Amino acid sequence: MASSPADNIRSERSPGSVYMCTEPEWAGECARVAIPISYTCQVIPAPFTYNLGSIGPDRGALCRITTVSSQSSCDAHGDTFVEFPGIRNLFSFKEQNYGKDAHHIECQECTACQGEE
Structure with a gap:
């Protein structure tokens, strides 16, 4: 097992x-x-595109993963939000398989996101 974001x-x-x-x-x-924490939509790079099992942004960032849209960009529909320490299993998160559909990500600074270790 690889080490966690914490x-x-x-x-x-x-x-x-x-x-x-x-x-x-x-x-x-x-x-x-x-x-970057600049609201910049980015493609999730290979090998994680459509194959994202776990994800953990640095403390102080809030990221939105685009999973539903068939467009090749970020979309406001069907997104999953994640902050530190992250999501351990995107293939089974809130009774959904977000990991197989994750294709874009954008992050922003979040001063209220404290996360837990």
Whole structure:
């Protein structure tokens, strides 16, 4: 099992990256992906596009994952919001399989998002 975002946050970080894994529970292929906190819509990079098992943004960021739209951009419908420490299983989150549909992400600064370790 790969380490969780909480395990990877020990060094001083500021919002601007998101920890992604291809499998639930921080397993499979994992990487810290740079995502600006500027409301900029970005494609979720391979191998995580349509295959996002777990996700954890840095503390202080709130990210929106686009899952429903068939468009090739961010959409306000059917989105999932995530803050630190993240979602351990996007393939089974709130009785939905968001991981197989995740294709775009945008993040913003969130001073009220405290997260828990």
